[in-house]
Every structure is written in structure tokens, then in C-alpha cells.
Amino acid sequence: xxxxxxxxxxxxxxxxxxxxxxxxxxxxxxxxxxxxxxxxxxxxxxxxxxxxxxxxxxxxxxxxxxxxxxxxxxxxxxxxxxxxxxxxxxxxxxxxxxxxxxxxxxxxxxxxxxxxxxxxxxxxxxxxxxxxxxxxxxxxxxxxxxxxxxxxxxxxxxxxxxxxxxxxxxxxxxxxxxxxxxxxxxxxxxxxxxxxxxxxxxxxxxxxxxxxxxxxxxxxxxxxxxxxxxxxxxxxxxxxxxxxxxxxxxxxxxxxxxxxxxx
Numbered sequence: 181x182x183x184x185x186x187x188x189x190x191x192x193x194x195x196x197x198x199x200x201x202x203x204x205x206x207x208x209x210x211x212x213x214x215x216x217x218x219x220x221x222x223x224x225x226x227x228x229x230x231x232x233x234x235x236x237x238x239x240x241x242x243x244x245x246x247x248x249x250x251x252x253x254x255x256x257x258x259x260x261x262x263x264x265x266x267x268x269x270x271x272x273x274x275x276x277x278x279x280x281x282x283x284x285x286x287x288x289x290x291x292x293x294x295x296x297x298x299x300x301x302x303x304x305x306x307x308x309x310x311x312x313x314x315x316x317x318x319x320x321x322x323x324x325x326x327x328x329x330x331x332x333x334x335x336x337x338x339x340x341x342x343x344x345x346x347x348x349x350x351x352x353x354x355x356x357x358x359x360x361x362x363x364x365x366x367x368x369x370x371x372x373x374x375x376x377x378x379x380x381x382x383x384x385x386x387x388x389x390x391x392x393x394x395x396x397x398x399x400x401x402x403x404x405x406x407x408x409x410x411x412x413x414x415x416x417x418x419x420x421x422x423x424x425x426x427x428x429x430x431x432x433x434x435x436x437x438x439x440x441x442x443x
Contacts, residue, residue: 209412215423216359220261235419253282272295275287275289278310298316304342307331315345324342327360328361357399359396399429399430401434408435410433414428
């Protein structure tokens, strides 16, 4: 009897230790990509969805924000670009129309390994062209994807709206990804920096693809909700021909921000 009880105790103790070991195991990093795919059109002016899709597949993203997508327009032969990218990458696709265009729609998209639990599409200002924001909720994080206006005043107004959306998810990791059309020395970048932290390497330019000079594609983490982010890897992907932008990526772990220890 004593030997039996001892065996039970040993098994329970071993199970508890195993549970602790599993709990302490670091979470797998989340791999996020942002790619302005120019509707699948390469630097040679040829529309070829497979070229950009191959870049995305090689990047192995959990999340990939896409910009400049046609949906059933005459200029792209009544093809749903987001569906093409989703099919060719094996990822779930979410589309958001920014404007009606050429018999169809033009906007942005999101590719994801997991289907979002909830998706909302919100309008953003753009005097030269209306813009939109995808809000995709997953089980333990939220992704905001966009393509900001070319006008700084509209960009700043968009930052205010994006900040208010991010603030509505306290205690959750919120990521912002997209072509923001602003360099790191801009007022718009500084406004974002107040509540977000850049996760991609902003020293590395991503546009134009054949000879990158400007940093305008970003991945950010919202810090206003009590979450901290640790970048495991980031960079610009070598893709000089498939679009007029190169994709940027960040591999990130995240969790509740630890309070400062008393000295």
C-alpha cells in the first residue's frame, strides 16, 4: 500500500513539474509580414500573382498585410487578387474595399494562418483616395492593416483613429502593419511612436524594390495596452522584381509588461 501511495505521489509530482515546464516554455514567435504587392504587378509592368505569392510563401508568415489589391476590376481581367494570393499561399484571405474602381473594387487585404474570430472594416481619411483599416481579432492578439493616404494631414488623422481602435483592446497585443507612406523622420512617424513601437528595422528601406531608398512600410506593436514586445528577428526581404515594394517582416514574442522593480 505504501509503495502504491508513493508511486501515485511521484506521478503527481512529476505531472506538476511537467506542467510548470510547459508553462515556462517560451511562446513561438509570431511572424508578421507587410507587402505592398502592387496588385501583382512586377517592376517589368507584368501582372503575375505567382511571383509575389512565391515571396510570401518563402517568408512563412503567420500574418501578412497586403496593399494595392484589385477585386474584379477590368484592368486585372475581373480577377479577385486577394483570392489569388490566398489560394497560392494556402492562407486565409480577408479583403477590405477602399474605393469602387474600374467595374470592381480596390483596397487592401490580410492573409493569415488562422481565420480571424472577428473582422471589422473601418474607413480612414484620404482626400486623394479614400482609405480603409482592417481590424482582425484573433484569440490572443489583434491585427490592424492599412495603406495610409499620401497627404500628411490625413495620415495624422488616421493615426488618431488607429490609436483609438488599438486602445479598445486593453491587455491584448495589437499589431499595425502596412504601407504608411511616411518616412521615419516625419511628424506622422513621431505621432505613431507615442503609443506604438516599431518592430521592423526602420533603418532598412523598402521602396522602390529595384533600388530601395525610402522606409515607408512598417510593422508596429501597440504599447498603450500594457503589452511589451520582443523582436526575435526582422528585416527587408530580398524581392527586387515582384512588386515596386519589398516586403518587410518582424518575428515577435509578446506578453504583459512587467512592472518596474523597486530599487
